[in-house]
Amino acid sequence: MVLLRTQRLILREFEEADWTALHAVESLPEVARYQWFAPRTADESRAYVLGALRGAREQPRVTYDLAIVPPAADRPIGRVGLGVTDAAIGEGMLWYTLHPSVWGMGFATEAGRGLADFGFRELRLHRIWADCDPANVASWRVLEKIGMRREGHLRENARIKGAWADSLIYAILDREWV
C-alpha cells in the first residue's frame, strides 16, 4: 500500500468506489484530447480503476497508479502513475491526469514530483521518463518543472484520434534528483 503526502495533496491507492470521481475526469474531451484514448464511458472508467487495483496487488509490483486527493475532500481530482518499464535497469515511466477545474494550480507538478521521489528513493529507480504530444504544452511544462530533460522528439510515432502525432521524450536520472 502506497500513501504519499505532498505539500497540498495526498497520493493514495485507488478504491473501487473512486471510479465515479475518476469518470468525472476521464469522460471529458479536453482531458482525452492528447491521449491515445477517447473520452471514457462509465464502464471504461470503472475498468480503469479495477485495473489499477489489480496492478497494486501484482507481485512484483510494477505499476503504481495512484489517486490524487486533496486532503479536505476524500474524492480524487485525478491520477498520477509510475510504471516500471524495465526492472533490469531500473527504468520507470510517469503519467498524470487532472480534472480541468484544477488545471494551472501546480497540482500535476506536485503530484508528479511526489511520485518520482518515491520512484527514486523507495523503488531505487535509475531513470524516470515520460512522453507527451508536443501540442500538449501543459504536460511538457510539468515535466520540465519536475526537472526532466527533453531527450528527443519522435516524429509521427503515434496515432491519436485517427491522426499521426509526434512525441516528446523527457527523462531524469537518479543522480540528478535532489
Ligand SMILES: CC(C)(COP(=O)(O)OP(=O)(O)OC[C@H]1O[C@@H](n2cnc3c(N)ncnc32)[C@H](O)[C@@H]1OP(=O)(O)O)[C@@H](O)C(=O)NCCC(=O)NCCS
Ligand atoms: C497536463 C496536466 C496534467 C497539467 O496539469 P496542471 O496541474 O494544470 O499542471 P501544472 O499547473 O503543474 O503546470 C502546468 C504548466 O503548463 C503551463 N501551461 C498550461 N497550458 C499552457 C499553454 N497552452 N501554453 C503554455 N503553457 C501552458 C502552465 O502555465 C504551467 O506552467 P507554469 O507553472 O510555468 O506557469 C493537465 O492539463 C491535464 O490533466 N491534461 C489532460 C490530461 C493529459 O493530457 N495528461 C498528460 C498526458 S501526456
